[in-house]
Each structure stands twice: as C-alpha cells, then as structure tokens.
Amino acid sequence: ALNxxxxxxxxxxxxxxxxxxxxxxxxxxxxxxVNDILTERGIKLPLDPQATTTTDNRLKxxxxxxINIMGESMRGFAESGPxxxxxxxxxxxxxxxxxxxxxKGLDYKQREMITFCxxxxxxxxxxxxxxxxxxxxxxxxxxxxxxxxxxxxxPFIGYPRSLNALNCVNAAADxxxxxxxxxxxxxxxxxxxxxxxVFSKYFVGQAYLQPLTDKxxxxxNVTFEPGCRNNWHIHHKGGQIxxxxxxxxxxxxxxxxxxxxxxxxxxxxxxxxxxxxxxxxDSWFSHLAVEIPAEGGxxxxxxxxxxxxxxxxxx
Ligand code: MN
Numbered sequence: 001a002l003n004x005x006x007x008x009x010x011x012x013x014x015x016x017x018x019x020x021x022x023x024x025x026x027x028x029x030x031x032x033x034v035n036d037i038l039t040e041r042g043i044k045l046p047l048d049p050q051a052t053t054t055t056d057n058r059l060k061x062x063x064x065x066x067i068n069i070m071g072e073s074m075r076g077f078a079e080s081g082p083x084x085x086x087x088x089x090x091x092x093x094x095x096x097x098x099x100x101x102x103x104k105g106l107d108y109k110q111r112e113m114i115t116f117c118x119x120x121x122x123x124x125x126x127x128x129x130x131x132x133x134x135x136x137x138x139x140x141x142x143x144x145x146x147x148x149x150x151x152x153x154x155p156f157i158g159y160p161r162s163l164n165a166l167n168c169v170n171a172a173a174d175x176x177x178x179x180x181x182x183x184x185x186x187x188x189x190x191x192x193x194x195x196x197x198v199f200s201k202y203f204v205g206q207a208y209l210q211p212l213t214d215k216x217x218x219x220x221n222v223t224f225e226p227g228c229r230n231n232w233h234i235h236h237k238g239g240q241i242x243x244x245x246x247x248x249x250x251x252x253x254x255x256x257x258x259x260x261x262x263x264x265x266x267x268x269x270x271x272x273x274x275x276x277x278x279x280x281x282d283s284w285f286s287h288l289a290v291e292i293p294a295e296g297g298x299x300x301x302x303x304x305x306x307x308x309x310x311x312x313x314x315x
Contacts, residue, residue, distance in 0.1 A: 008043050013050060013105035014114050020096045021118040050104040059090070062098025069101075069108055069135050072248060072283045108139045113149060116141075120150065120165035121157045129165060133172035143173045183208065186246030187263075187286030189221035202231045202301040204310075205279075217293040223286040224249065229278020229310065232302040235271055238294030242267040242277060242287040249285035250313055251277045252305075258313050261285070271297075276305050280313075 001011055015034055018027045035045060053061045059078060066074035078093040079086065101111055112135045119129040136146055146169045154162040183206075185191045192210025195203060205228025210221040217238075223246075232254070242251065244265040251267045252258035254274035261267070261277075267287075269275055271294065279285035291297070 002037070002041070007105075008038050009047055009050065009105045010110075011038075012047060013103060016103065017100050017106065017111055017114055018118050020100055021115060022122060051099075052102045052104060053098055058098035058102075059094040060098075061102050062093040062096070065097040065101045066093065069097075069112070069139055071138070109136075109141055112136045112139050113141055116146065116149060116165075117153055120153055120161055120168075123157075123161040123164065126164055126168055129168040130171050130175070133169050134176060137172060137176050143169060146172075183223070183225065184284045185223060185286070186284040187221065187223065188245050189286070189288070191223045191286075192221065202233065203278075204229055204231075204304055207278075212288070218291045220289050221245070221286060222289050223284065224279035226279055226283055226285075227281050227310075228285075229305050230276050231304045232274055232276050234274050234300045234302070235269060235291070236296075236298045236300060237271050238292035238297035239271040239273070240269040240292065241290040242269065243290065244285075244287045247285035248280040248283035249278055249287070250280060251275065260314065261287070274302065278305070281310070 002008070011034055012031075015027060015030050018030070038045060038047075063075065063078060066077060078090040081089045101108065106114075112132060116129065116132050116136055119125050119132055133146060137143065141149075147166065150162050150165045150169065153165070157165075183191060189212060190210045191208040193208060194200070195207045195209050199209070200207070206225045207228050207230070208223040210223075212219045212221055229250070242261075242265075244261045244263050244267075246263055249261040250258045251261055251269075252275060253269075259267070260280070267277070271292070277287070
C-alpha cells in the first residue's frame with residue numbers, strides 16, 4: 001500500500017477502523033507490523049493525531065455521523081431498543097461511529113469501503129455486511145464499485161465469502177430501491193394518497209394528503225417526501241396554522257429567513273402573507289394544515305421555490 005501511494009496516516013487509519021469490526025485481538029498484531037514497517041522506512045512515530053472527538057462529545061458526534069451516513073432515522077439510536085441491550089446501541093453510537101468514523105485521514109466513502117472488506121473477509125456476519133453495503137451506497141460507493149471491491153477481495157478471502165458478499169451487495173441494492181419507492185410516514189396521522197393533480201402542480205416533488213376533519217374548519221395531514229415543497233402561495237382572508245407532527249422541514253415567509261421546523265412546532269400564517277412550506281432535503285416531513293375559515297377565503301398559488309433558493313437553506 002505504501003509503495004502505491006497510500007499514506008502512512010491512511011494505512012494506520014485502516015488498521016484503527018478494523019478494531020470495531022475484527023476486535024482488538026486480531027488487529028493489535030497488525031498495528032505492530034505497520035509500526036515496524038513505518039519505522040524501517042524512517043517514518044517518525046507517533047504520526048499526527050487524527051481523533052476529532054473527546055469523551056464529552058463522542059456520543060453526539062457518533063449520532064451525527066450515523067445520521068450523515070444512514071439518514072435522519074438514526075437520531076436517538078443510542079437510546080433505542082430493548083432496555084437490557086440498549087447499552088450496545090450506545091456503544092455502536094459513541095464508540096463505533098463516534099470514535100472511529102469521525103477520525104481524520106479517511107473519509108466516509110473510504111471507511112465504508114474498508115468496513116465492507118473487513119466484514120466480507122470475516123464471513124458469518126452477512127446482516128451487517130448487507131447494512132454496510134447499503135451504507136456504502138448511501139455515501140456514494142455504488143453497486144458496480146462494490147462488485148469491483150468483492151472481485152479484488154476474492155483471491156484473499158476465497159469464493160464462499162466472496163459469493164456471500166455479492167449476495168449482500170444485491171440484497172442491499174434491492175433494499176435501497178425499495179426504500180426509494182416506498183413512502184415513509186414520519187408523523188402520527190394517516191398519510192393518505194398522493195396529492196391530486198389540482199394541488200400537485202403547485203408542488204415540487206411528491207406530497208401526500210389525508211383530510212382529517214372539516215368540523216369548524218378543514219384540517220388535513222400533509223406529508224412531504226425529502227426535498228418536496230409547495231410553491232410560494234397566499235391564503236386570502238383566512239390564514240393557516242401548521243402543526244408539525246414529524247420529520248424535518250422548512251417554513252418561509254416572503255422577505256424573511258426560512259425557519260427550520262421540527263415536531264411540536266406551530267406556525268401561524270396570517271392571511272395575505274406570501275409563503276411556502278415543505279420538507280428538508282434529507283428528511284420526510286409532515287404537518288397538519290389547519291385552514292382558518294373565512295368568508296370568501298381562497299389560496300393563490302405563485303412561483304415555485306427554485307432549486308437554487310432551496311439548496312441554500314440552512315447554509
Ligand atoms: Mn400555506
């Protein structure tokens with residue numbers, strides 16, 4: 001690896017990344033071998049430190065890393081699961097993703113690729129291999145790339161483990177496809193059907209609508225897929241109240257900064273205020289839309305929120 005331009009830091013980071021997947025017992029001898037080779041080549045040890053977390057922030061950093069790689073659904077993972085084994089979810093968060101993935105020297109794509117190799121080579125951990133094949137795809141190492149990785153591993157790990165790895169890559173690709181097409185309800189109310197054409201033409205992306213009641217005034221559950229938002233619009237006469245029930249989204253009134261929305265947030269939209277609402281780029285989003293009844297009330301639909309404006313949100 002060193003002869004072909006892999007840096008000393010990268011070589012050592014590969015070894016450290018292996019600890020979580022192969023165990024200290026198997027990795028420790030490799031560390032000695034690497035240190036001996038680096039010393040033989042006149043490279044001064046220790047190398048520059050690569051850790052970016054401390055005991056105080058590793059849990060939070062680990063959670064953020066999991067969200068960065070696997071998405072918003074990983075929020076709160078450390079406190080999830082059956083009580084008697086919850087500490088393992090916490091260790092996965094603060095140790096596995098908080099201590100290793102946050103280190104400098106290798107990026108997510110590289111760390112996920114080598115993790116895939118560790119698991120493929122080890123064998124017998126196909127569920128984790130499938131999960132990490134999905135993680136690879138989520139950070140940009142696609143199916144064709146992973147098949148090349150399996151091919152490269154084959155002479156070292158043999159056919160049975162390589163064929164298992166190939167199955168996991170295919171299973172991961174199927175799951176990714178399924179997740180892409182399957183709507184995810186982030187909220188507590190039924191999602192209903194895709195918006196009818198009469199509304200969908202005023203939306204970018206796919207939204208779902210479930211009318212809940214019209215007693216007093218109409219209340220509907222609106223669900224937005226990631227990146228989906230409605231056009232700028234105005235509620236004339238009666239305003240609108242948004243009660244956020246799930247995911248992460250945005251509300252913006254004309255001429256004002258966009259406001260990030262989370263479950264429990266309430267947005268009062270007065271009549272005649274030009275505005276839009278919708279999901280964050282990386283999250284499903286749902287709110288109840290409460291229409292304030294008014295004599296002669298109506299909605300006026302205007303221009304779309306452009307990709308350029310939308311991509312600047314939160315930056
Ligand atoms: Mn509105």
